[in-house]
Amino acid sequence: MTSRKSARKNAGASGPRRYDTRWIQRGARLRRSPFFDATLAAGCRSYTVYNHTLLPSYYDDPEAEYWHLLEHAALWDVAVERQVEISGPDAFDFAQLLTPRDLAKCAVGQGKYVVIVDEDGGIINDPVLMRLAEDRFWFSGADSDLLLWAKGVARHSAMDVRVSEPDVSPLQVQGPTSKGLMEDFFGTRVTSLPYYHFVETDLEGIPLVVTRTGWTGEVGYELYLLDGSRGLELWDHVMKAGRKYDLKPAGPSDIRRIEGGFLNYGADMTLDDNPYEVGLGWTVDLDKEADFIGREALRRVKAEGPKRKLVGIEISGKRIEFNETKWHVRAHGKPVGRVTSAIHSPRIEKNIGYANVPVEYSDLGTELEVLHPEGPRAAVVVRKPFIDPGKEIPKG
């Protein structure tokens, strides 16, 4: 592993525009987060689009942001995580219908990472579910219109539920010093929360749900703003109070999430993949009492064994940039799959990522070839997550 200092120096050298990028036209078709003006003022240099909404990608060099996250704290505008609210007398049964995970033991105030699948077991979304009341749930969704799926399923379900998108916009505060900031804000009420638990509270009168969740594997929290008109006020308050913790605005860190084994919907899993293929079989409770969409298909996949697998890979050669497209993967000269995510880890000092390959090429140590835009590279199947391989992602 390399030190933070030397790595940061390297990071500075290539500058923040190292990713191949083009202009994005910011028409009124795309939604703005309640924090948007603050992210502009803070110098965000790149936005992408997620759930029809602009998502800040980075302000500084992404590698510098990564080191800052590891050593201090980062503030991410992730209002693009839109909530689908399920409420009404049959809300619990409907939430059970929507996900293969058993929610029977999900208490009020508790969240769970779940997948949503279609009739064929294909992944529609991988939200964090939160139980706000016995009969009220949020699904904090990835980049697909989960709202439309849930509304569509509700249509003929004969269940008495209301499906809506409430005015809720999350901010992530991630990194080791975030704990101190949360303690300043809320005392130990938040910092003592187990992973995937949450509380409803407020900050200077701004209504929030605060969760012990995040996309980094670092200590981290999310502030779910419950009143979009107060976004800039919340941002300013958090930034001001965060000064003593060296809190900085940043984009979600792909380096850190790939190191930690986190998946990105749309890249690492799509409607064409089922949970067993991408290592999310642990979110499928095939035999749960409640009915759920996709059970038959997933039972079949499990019985037969998945045909493909998302594996960790190391890619040889000089430092790569974040893969803009799904590079082809070959084995013995034959095309067998795609790289879904790839990046250079400055801590591991290796190019790491995931590849979707047939199960016969998924054993640790399997040699593969990655068709990098600049030419083929040797690659090998390795264990993931890459950092703390003994430590799994919290399965809350």
Place this chain on the structure above:
Amino acid sequence: MTSRKSARKNAGASGPRRYDTRWIQRGARLRRSPFFDATLAAGCRSYTVYNHTLLPSYYDDPEAEYWHLLEHAALWDVAVERQVEISGPDAFDFAQLLTPRDLAKCAVGQGKYVVIVDEDGGIINDPVLMRLAEDRFWFSGADSDLLLWAKGVARHSAMDVRVSEPDVSPLQVQGPTSKGLMEDFFGTRVTSLPYYHFVETDLEGIPLVVTRTGWTGEVGYELYLLDGSRGLELWDHVMKAGRKYDLKPAGPSDIRRIEGGFLNYGADMTLDDNPYEVGLGWTVDLDKEADFIGREALRRVKAEGPKRKLVGIEISGKRIEFNETKWHVRAHGKPVGRVTSAIHSPRIEKNIGYANVPVEYSDLGTELEVLHPEGPRAAVVVRKPFIDPGKEIPKG
């Protein structure tokens, strides 16, 4: 009206980066069209994201592209229009369920512009529907996951249908000289098509559906590529054959579509709007024999009269740029609504657009105030479409 020449000169002056833009990070999460590499090679300078896919916004100055469209022909990569295919024994009944428009008289080989609404009459999408066979339909969708809605509705519908996203990627060829190009390709078989009709055919062995449709109000066609692996081949062939017609790659022209009264889903209509509010009541056949989702809600809206209306507006003062956000609208000093689209028309030599306002402020001649980022501007409600006001958009 001003001449093409003087207007083009003005257009050149401000350059292609006049829209306020930021970097877009092009990660593997976002899909590429089969034409993507060709659009890069052709010098596309700006992409936006539509249906999780990169959409070329412009190559040249957007105003120069507008004039070129009016006088010659433009090639648009609109592979972002993803198709939702409905097939199976109950496909017709299911298609009828999905849209308020009566499809009883929609023949095989015919298309129709339709809206898809939810239980409350809120607009989910405004696709072009095509009937490919008695029991096979495509919905060529705008920017929302219509696929998920249709799959969700199918789930408990007790109808025998298959809902899928086929490998289909449209190119638009629009503008007066496009007719000659189509005749070179397909003889009069395509150019004699009535608006909203189509044929299945091929070009040099590349399988296509060719439609007489478009988003411009100009003469225009769409080539629906049926094999994504042949995208670059199709692009090259069309560009080469298009040379004698001065065919140029371009982005969808917001100037032309606003002049023509076309709506953009996400900007001019959303799930919060119903068809009567945005001038699409003509696509609602309340009394059609077949059942459809949203009938009760829309019957109520029609009986009570819509509360809001999307109106044409002219905005005074110097030339505006494309509105990046939905500017606020005031009447008598009170906030009453939003500008959903706004742009400067070089032909009309005015700032034109749409505003969503309460019905009591929707009469022609009503004076409004638009909160432009640089300060308030007087505005007035005018008839739309702005060009050829006697001529409606083809209601195919």
